[in-house]
Each structure stands twice: as structure tokens, then as C-alpha cells.
Amino acid sequence: MEATIEVSGLSKRYGSTVALDRMTFRVTPGQVTGFVGPNGAGKSTTMRILVGLDRADAGTAKVGDRSYHELVRPMTTVGTLLDAAAIHPARTGRNHLLWLAQSQRIPAGRVDELLEEVGLAGAARRRGGGYSLGMRQRLGVAAALLGDPPILILDEPFNGLDPAGFVWMRDLLRRRAEQGRAVLVASHLMGELQDLAGHVVVVAGGRVVADAPTRDMRDRYGSLESAYLELVR
Amino acid sequence: MIRAELTKLRTVRGWLFGLTAAVVLFVGSALLVAAGSHMSCGDQACPAPPVGPDGQAVEDHFGFAHRTLAGDGSLTAHVRDFSGIITYPPPRHDQIVEGLVPWAKAGLVIKDGTRPGSPYAAVMLTGSHGVRMQHDYVHDRAGGPTGARWLRLTRTGASVTAYASLDGKTWTTVGTVEMSGPAEIGFLIASPGDITVTENGLGGTSVQSRFTQASAVFDQITSTAGGEWRYDEVGGGGPGADWEKYHRPAGLEASAGRLTLTGSGDLAPVSGMAAVPYLAGTVPALLAVLIVAVLFITSEFRRGLIRTTLLASPARGHVLAAKAAVIGGVTFTVVLVAVVAARAWSTTVFRANGNIVLPTGALTDLRLAVGTAALLAVTAVLAYGLGVLLRRGLPAILLAVLLTVVPYLLATTSLLPPGAGEWLLRVTPAAGFAVQQTFPAYGHVLLPYTPAQGYFPLAPLAGLAIAAAWALGLLVLAVLRFRRADV
Amino acid sequence: MTDAAAALRAEWTKARTVPDLPLAILLALVGTTSVNVLTGQPSAGLQLGQAVIAVAGVQILAGEYSTGLIHPTMLAFPTRWPALLAKAVLLIPGAAVTAIGNRPRDAVYLGLIALLGLGTAALIRNAVTAAGVVLTVLFVLPTMVRWMPDPDWATFLYRASPSPGHLATTAAWTAAALLLGTITLLTRRVS
Numbered sequence: 001m002e003a004t005i006e007v008s009g010l011s012k013r014y015g016s017t018v019a020l021d022r023m024t025f026r027v028t029p030g031q032v033t034g035f036v037g038p039n040g041a042g043k044s045t046t047m048r049i050l051v052g053l054d055r056a057d058a059g060t061a062k063v064g065d066r067s068y069h070e071l072v073r074p075m076t077t078v079g080t081l082l083d084a085a086a087i088h089p090a091r092t093g094r095n096h097l098l099w100l101a102q103s104q105r106i107p108a109g110r111v112d113e114l115l116e117e118v119g120l121a122g123a124a125r126r127r128g129g130g131y132s133l134g135m136r137q138r139l140g141v142a143a144a145l146l147g148d149p150p151i152l153i154l155d156e157p158f159n160g161l162d163p164a165g166f167v168w169m170r171d172l173l174r175r176r177a178e179q180g181r182a183v184l185v186a187s188h189l190m191g192e193l194q195d196l197a198g199h200v201v202v203v204a205g206g207r208v209v210a211d212a213p214t215r216d217m218r219d220r221y222g223s224l225e226s227a228y229l230e231l232v233r
Numbered sequence: 234m235i236r237a238e239l240t241k242l243r244t245v246r247g248w249l250f251g252l253t254a255a256v257v258l259f260v261g262s263a264l265l266v267a268a269g270s271h272m273s274c275g276d277q278a279c280p281a282p283p284v285g286p287d288g289q290a291v292e293d294h295f296g297f298a299h300r301t302l303a304g305d306g307s308l309t310a311h312v313r314d315f316s317g318i319i320t321y322p323p324p325r326h327d328q329i330v331e332g333l334v335p336w337a338k339a340g341l342v343i344k345d346g347t348r349p350g351s352p353y354a355a356v357m358l359t360g361s362h363g364v365r366m367q368h369d370y371v372h373d374r375a376g377g378p379t380g381a382r383w384l385r386l387t388r389t390g391a392s393v394t395a396y397a398s399l400d401g402k403t404w405t406t407v408g409t410v411e412m413s414g415p416a417e418i419g420f421l422i423a424s425p426g427d428i429t430v431t432e433n434g435l436g437g438t439s440v441q442s443r444f445t446q447a448s449a450v451f452d453q454i455t456s457t458a459g460g461e462w463r464y465d466e467v468g469g470g471g472p473g474a475d476w477e478k479y480h481r482p483a484g485l486e487a488s489a490g491r492l493t494l495t496g497s498g499d500l501a502p503v504s505g506m507a508a509v510p511y512l513a514g515t516v517p518a519l520l521a522v523l524i525v526a527v528l529f530i531t532s533e534f535r536r537g538l539i540r541t542t543l544l545a546s547p548a549r550g551h552v553l554a555a556k557a558a559v560i561g562g563v564t565f566t567v568v569l570v571a572v573v574a575a576r577a578w579s580t581t582v583f584r585a586n587g588n589i590v591l592p593t594g595a596l597t598d599l600r601l602a603v604g605t606a607a608l609l610a611v612t613a614v615l616a617y618g619l620g621v622l623l624r625r626g627l628p629a630i631l632l633a634v635l636l637t638v639v640p641y642l643l644a645t646t647s648l649l650p651p652g653a654g655e656w657l658l659r660v661t662p663a664a665g666f667a668v669q670q671t672f673p674a675y676g677h678v679l680l681p682y683t684p685a686q687g688y689f690p691l692a693p694l695a696g697l698a699i700a701a702a703w704a705l706g707l708l709v710l711a712v713l714r715f716r717r718a719d720v
Numbered sequence: 721m722t723d724a725a726a727a728l729r730a731e732w733t734k735a736r737t738v739p740d741l742p743l744a745i746l747l748a749l750v751g752t753t754s755v756n757v758l759t760g761q762p763s764a765g766l767q768l769g770q771a772v773i774a775v776a777g778v779q780i781l782a783g784e785y786s787t788g789l790i791h792p793t794m795l796a797f798p799t800r801w802p803a804l805l806a807k808a809v810l811l812i813p814g815a816a817v818t819a820i821g822n823r824p825r826d827a828v829y830l831g832l833i834a835l836l837g838l839g840t841a842a843l844i845r846n847a848v849t850a851a852g853v854v855l856t857v858l859f860v861l862p863t864m865v866r867w868m869p870d871p872d873w874a875t876f877l878y879r880a881s882p883s884p885g886h887l888a889t890t891a892a893w894t895a896a897a898l899l900l901g902t903i904t905l906l907t908r909r910v911s
Binding site for chain 1: 722723726727729730731733734737738739740783787788789790791792794795796797798799907909910
């Protein structure tokens with residue numbers, strides 16, 4: 001299996017609102033791909049369709065040559081962070097990861113490993129209701145990494161993180177990409193993506209308006225931010 | 234603040250849907266019940282029961298031996314013998330036995346003619362409740378010495394006074410009532426059906442009435458009214474029971490200063506839950522209202538909207554009170570509309586199917602409509618209070634249903650022994666259903682006055698007050714807790 | 721099948737790591753038993769028990785929609801049915817435990833009621849509304865029986881209500897709710 005994401009001709013309407021209009025792009029392994037666009041451009045919908053939470057009206061969304069719902073032990077192929085981790089307020093962070101691990105037949109030892117890696121080891125036995133946004137974000141990342149997947153899909157991973165968290169997240173994503181994984185990161189933080197992403201997909205109004213290496217964008221527009229402002233205008 | 238909460242309520246489509254569902258369920262259930270009720274008596278419409286002087290439907294069926302009473306006058310007699318039969322009583326329902334039902338009646342009566350439903354005043358010996366004075370169907374009082382067999386009825390001017398005596402010499406007044414105009418005076422015999430309640434196999438009970446007959450011998454008669462004793466079976470004229478055909482017909486026998494009067498029937502108010510179908514949708518509508526009331530508050534907690542609300546109006550007690558007022562007020566209004574619509578519409582259908590709508594009186598109608606709206610409003614506030622207290626929707630809706638609908642269900646079906654069911658309807662918020670009692674319970678009419686038949690252990694307003702106390706108590710508790718809580 | 725086994729294990733961990741389900745079962749058990757003892761009527765306690773069990777059945781799924789937990793669940797099981805199946809399998813013994821002291825058929829009944837809650841939650845998703853609908857089916861239909869003047873209608877309504885006496889009717893309600901709920905869960909978008 002090749003660690004790629006392939007979105008092809010994806011369309012989706014909600015009533016009279018067009019959410020996606022033949023969205024097409026490809027995410028290749030070995031680099032972080034930035035996924036940018038204004039609010040309502042279709043980023044989240046695309047990601048939700050990629051992981052089977054929404055159904056597309058037309059087109060295909062494949063992760064590693066397959067639809068998400070065809071995957072066996074899907075979280076070992078794709079790690080996903082959509083909103084900050086949804087956790088039952090009464091369940092501890094560790095137990096949250098434990099049931100997820102069991103659902104994918106991942107050994108429980110992996111849970112403690114990951115809690116250590118995302119810096120939640122100290123809070124692992126506290127109830128989720130008491131977690132800050134940053135802690136829930138770290139828990140969500142832990143859930144995404146649980147199956148050691150070759151593909152990562154992350155929506156606004158920097159949300160709620162403190163400055164140290166930014167550095168940690170940046171390193172984590174860069175390292176995963178260098179390991180040959182496909183990493184799709186939706187974000188509004190142009191400065192972050194300019195340093196982190198090797199490739200950028202810019203969307204507006206449900207369709208792709210630019211799909212190019214970050215370096216090309218920067219060369220042409222001066223910075224990713226200027227490129228974004230120019231492209232989605 | 235109330236306006237803001239009102240806007241919140243009406244701008245969530247699901248809640249509007251819930252309130253609409255409450256109306257549709259209320260009206261729909263009433264229509265369903267009305268459409269399912271059919272009554273026919275041969276080819277023609279069933280005769281409506283006569284209406285008594287106080288406006289309610291009455292049974293006026295008894296054996297009457299009478300003379301015309303022009304002005305003042307009196308009638309005195311000794312009840313020499315009072316006996317009867319009861320057909321197929323429990324437990325085995327296999328034979329006809331000698332005996333009198335508790336409210337079998339033999340006595341003296343002054344009545345405004347023989348038209349069923351006309352006013353009367355009477356003094357009588359009863360099967361097992363001693364001497365009574367009764368008038369105009371709904372009024373009853375005990376009196377006279379225990380064991381008295383002598384009865385006297387006197388009219389002076391516009392008052393009729395009843396007396397009873399052990400020996401025909403010393404008389405005790407039983408009571409006096411007002412009654413003037415031309416009248417018939419004479420003897421009455423009546424014997425209401427023998428009532429038993431059985432489980433109907435549908436989780437409820439059904440009431441059965443079996444034929445009884447009473448017979449009384451009057452002697453030592455002194456009457457100021459002259460002429461023959463004429464016999465009429467007031468309100469009668471049916472085919473008669475087998476017993477009457479083959480054993481002893483109803484009627485009057487006169488011989489040597491003795492009158493023997495035999496007959497069945499009763500002089501009593503008529504009631505029946507099925508006669509008022511428009512409240513059938515109360516519980517379905519209540520469930521819909523409970524859901525909306527719980528969601529109205531718990532969705533704020535769940536989505537963190539409560540923080541926005543409190544930023545807009547930091548006085549927490551006021552916020553909660555405003556929300557309670559809105560959910561209560563809106564429920565009241567919506568349900569009131571539903572009751573009025575259900576009443577108008579279902580009564581038309583009900584009548585068109587040949588059913589008889591018993592008159593209930595304007596005050597009762599008003600109480601039923603406003604009371605039902607208030608009951609649902611109070612229950613909505615209660616559910617809302619539970620929502621504030623528990624902050625989570627599921628425990629709140631569960632507890633609301635366990636406190637209101639489940640006690641009502643247990644008490645009105647045969648799942649609990651009757652005593653336990655009535656206890657539930659005194660202490661739980663389901664006590665509020667008492668406001669829906671349509672007909673009063675009468676001590677002198679032997680009927681199963683159970684919740685299953687639409688009779689509640691508390692007076693209408695007392696029951697509603699219990700429910701309101703629950704709602705208020707929970708609300709106060711919720712406010713106290715919420716004021717100090719982190720949101 | 722391995723998916724189903726993994727789902728069962730995961731759901732078991734979920735169920736035992738928050739107090740909701742154990743608390744509900746405990747409440748149902750204590751409530752049912754104490755009402756039974758107080759009234760001497762085994763069927764009276766069941767009325768209380770079934771309300772709690774029905775809501776527990778709703779909670780196990782609809783609660784995930786309220787907390788947003790449905791997302792990770794669906795990401796773990798994109799085919800969705802293993803999670804639903806695992807929840808159903810977990811609920812049945814939990815519900816049946818409540819009927820200790822009642823007749824064995826009451827245990828079956830409570831199992832069906834728990835699944836009725838689960839199916840309704842899959843269909844309606846909003847926890848409070850789903851619970852309200854299930855409680856309506858359980859309690860409102862029986863209260864309507866006594867209003868029905870026509871004995872045929874009354875009998876029909878009585879027979880059409882889920883009740884410990886009518887396991888077949890109850891099973892039909894449960895099957896309908898599970899069928900519609902499963903179709904909805906498998907085809908509709910996740911909140």
C-alpha cells in the first residue's frame with residue numbers, strides 16, 4: 001500500500017449550499033501537505049468524507065488506494081484529529097486511549113508509550129472533563145498516532161497549544177513526514193505552514209484554487225500568506 | 234430577559250416541533266377516542282339521560298305510588314317490611330340471592346310530577362345506610378334514630394321536612410329542604426344495580442352492574458292528600474329483566490291499608506369517564522412537553538451556551554426564573570389552545586357517532602381546560618428544574634417521567650393494589666392529574682371511585698398544588714445550587 | 721468477526737470506565753427489587769426498571785453523540801455495525817441482571833427494552849428526544865388503553881404496547897427500532 005491520499009472530483013451539497021465542488025488533489029508521502037482556505041471553503045468536509053464521517057454526493061476520496069470504510073483496523077492506516085479529542089467527561093485519558101487501542105487490536109502497552117510521547121503521562125489517570133483544550137488536543141494526537149499509521153489527517157492541530165506545544169507539534173509532524181508518511185494538515189496558521197509544509201493545497205468555494213510546492217508559492221508571491229490572500233480573493 | 238428566552242425557545246426548530254407535537258398528540262388522541270366510540274340503540278339515536286335541577290345528568294328511575302299534593306300536607310307511614318333480591322353476586326356469580334344492595338331505597342317522596350329529572354325531596358330507609366333524606370339527586374344526609382322504621386314527610390309553605398321515628402310517636406327531624414309548587418306525594422321504591430369491578434384483561438378494570446330488585450310493605454299510612462294511590466314507574470318502560478317477567482313484576486299492590494311496592498332503579502347523578510373523551514391526549518402531550526422542557530435547559534449546558542447567557546445576564550437566579558416562566562407560560566398557552574381545539578372537534582365527532590355527551594357545567598369545563606394547561610405547565614417547570622439540577626438531559630427526562638407518568642400509569646391500571654395507587658397520587662407530582670377529575674364522587678352512589686375510573690384521592694386544586702409544590706421545590710433547589718456552581 | 725470481537729472489547733472498556741451504565745443497572749436493580757418488595761407485585765417494579773433500562777439503552781449510543789465521542793468510535797469502526805453490535809451484546813446481560821427475582825421471561829423483556837432504546841437512539845440520535853420517544857412507547861400507549869371505549873380498539877392498543885406479557889409484540893417493536901436505527905446509522909452522516 002502506498003501512503004497517499006487521493007481526492008478526486010468530490011462534490012457535496014447541504015440543501016442549497018454547495019460545500020464541495022469537484023474537489024480534486026493528491027497528498028504524497030514524505031512531506032507535510034498544508035490544506036488552507038477560508039472558513040467554509042470545504043476543508044473540514046473533505047476531511048470528514050476522507051474518514052467516512054460524511055458521504056460525498058459524487059467523486060471519490062481514497063486513503064492508501066482504498067476508501068476509509070474498507071480498511072481493516074483503519075486507525076493503523078490513517079490517524080485522524082478532527083476537533084480536539086472528544087472525550088467522555090467522566091473517563092480518564094488513559095481509558096479513552098485504551099478502548100481505542102482495543103478496538104484496533106493494538107496492545108495496551110502502546111497506550112502508555114503514547115501518553116509519554118504526547119506529554120500526558122502525568123494526567124493520564126485524570127478525568128477528561130478536567131482537561132484543558134491543549135490537553136485534549138494532545139490526547140487527540142495520541143489517538144491519531146495510536147496505530148502508528150502511515151497517513152495522518154489533522155484539522156487545526158495547533159489549536160489550544162501553548163508555545164512549547166507549538167514546537168512539539170511542529171517537530172512531531174516533521175518527523176512523521178521524514179519517516180515517509182503522508183501528513184495532511186488543515187490550518188489557518190500560514191507562518192507555521194510556510195516552515196513546515198513541503199506542499200500546499202489552497203481551496204475556496206469547495207474547489208482547489210492552487211496545488212503547488214510551498215517553495216514555488218513563496219517564490220511567486222513572496223510568502224505563503226500573500227499567496228493565500230491573493231488566491232482566495 | 235423573558236423576551237430573550239422566548240426568542241431562544243421559538244428559534245430552535247426541534248423545540249417548536251416538540252410543542253407542535255404536543256398539540257397534535259393532544260388533539261389527535263381526543264379525535265381517535267371520539268372516532269372509536271360508537272353508540273346506537275336500534276335504528277335511532279340513544280336517548281340522553283335526563284338532566285337534574287342542578288344541570289347534571291341523572292338517573293331517575295323508581296317505582297312511585299302517588300297522590301296529588303295541592304298545598305301544604307304530610308304523609309306518614311311505617312315500613313313493615315323491606316327485602317329484595319340480587320342477581321348473581323360475587324364471588325361465584327352463579328345464583329340469585331335474597332338481600333338488599335346498600336343503597337336500595339324505600340320511603341316517602343314529594344316530587345314535581347313524574348317527569349324524569351324533575352326536582353324531589355324524599356326520606357327513605359336504605360339497604361344498609363339507615364334513614365336518609367335525599368333531594369334533587371345529588372344531595373344526601375343521614376338522620377333519625379338508629380333502627381327507625383317510621384317515616385314522615387311534611388310540606389309547609391315552601392319547605393319540606395323529613396322526620397323519622399322508632400315508634401311513630403316521638404319524631405326526630407332528619408332535614409328540611411326548599412321545594413314549592415304543585416307536586417305529587419307518595420311512596421318510592423328503588424334498587425340500584427349491584428356493582429362489581431373486574432380486571433378487564435387489558436391492564437385495567439371494568440365495572441359491571443347486575444339487576445337487583447327491592448320490595449317494601451308500607452302500613453299505618455296517614456296522608457293529608459286524598460284520592461287513589463296511582464302507580465308509575467318513573468323513567469321506566471324498558472322490557473324488564475327476566476326476574477321481573479318470571480318471578481315478581483315491578484308494581485304496586487294495595488290491600489287493607491297496606492301498600493306493597495316493588496321495583497328497581499335509582500335516583501342519583503350519572504357519571505362516566507368515557508363520556509368526556511377530549512382529555513385522552515394528556516399523557517402523550519405531557520411527554521412531548523417534558524422533552525422540550527428538559528432540552529430547553531440541558532442543551533444550554535451541553536453546548537456551553539449557558540456561559541453566553543450568563544454573560545448577557547449575570548443574575549443567575551433571574552435567568553433561571555425567566556427561563557422557567559417562559560417554558561411554563563408557553564406550555565400553558567399551547568396546551569390551553571390544544572384543549573379548546575380538542576374539546577370542540579372531538580365532541581362533534583363523538584356526537585356524530587351517536588354518543589351522549591354528559592353535561593358537566595361551565596365551571597367544570599373551565600377547570601378542566603385551564604387545569605389541564607396548568608398541569609402540563611407545572612410539569613414542564615418540574616422537568617426543567619430537574620434539568621437545571623442534574624444538568625444532563627437523560628437523567629432529567631428519566632426522573633421526570635418516573636415522577637409523573639409512571640405513578641399515574643401505576644395508579645390507573647391494575648398493576649398496583651388500589652390503596653398503593655391512591656397513595657402515589659397523593660404524594661408524587663402525578664397528584665396534579667386530580668385537576669382532570671370530571672365528575673364528583675358521591676357518597677350515596679356506590680361506584681368504584683378509583684383513579685382507573687377517573688376519580689382521584691385529592692381535590693382538583695389540592696392535587697395541582699402538590700404538583701406545583703414539587704415544581705417549585707425543585708426549582709428553588711436548582712436555583713440555590715446553580716447560584717454557587719461553576720458553569 | 722475479529723472486528724466484532726475487538727469492538728466488544730473496546731465497548732466493554734468504555735462501559736466499565738464511566739459510571740453511567742453500571743449506575744443505571746444498579747439503579748434499575750435496586751428500584752425494581754424494592755418496588756417489588758414494597759407492593760408484593762412483581763410486575764410493578766418492572767415498570768420502574770424498564771424505564772431505567774430503556775434510558776440506559778439510549779444512553780450507550782446517544783450519549784456518544786452528546787459528548788462528540790461518536791467521532792472516534794466511527795473512526796475506529798468505519799463500517800459502523802461492529803460498534804452497534806458490541807453495544808447491543810453488552811446491553812443484554814446488563815438489562816437481564818435487573819430482573820433477578822422476577823420471572824426469567826422478564827429478563828428477556830428487559831433485554832428487548834434495552835435494545836429498543838439502542839435502536840431508537842440510532843434512529844433519533846438526540847439523547848433526550850430518543851429517551852422521550854422510548855418512554856412514550858412504554859408508558860403512553862398503556863395509559864391510552866383505558867380511554868378507548870371500543871373494546872376492539874382497546875384490545876388492539878393493549879396488544880400493540882410492549883409489555884412483559886407480550887414478548888412477541890415487544891420483540892417486534894425492538895426489531896423495528898433496530899432495523900430503522902441500523903439503516904440510519906449506516907447511511908447517514910455522523911452528526
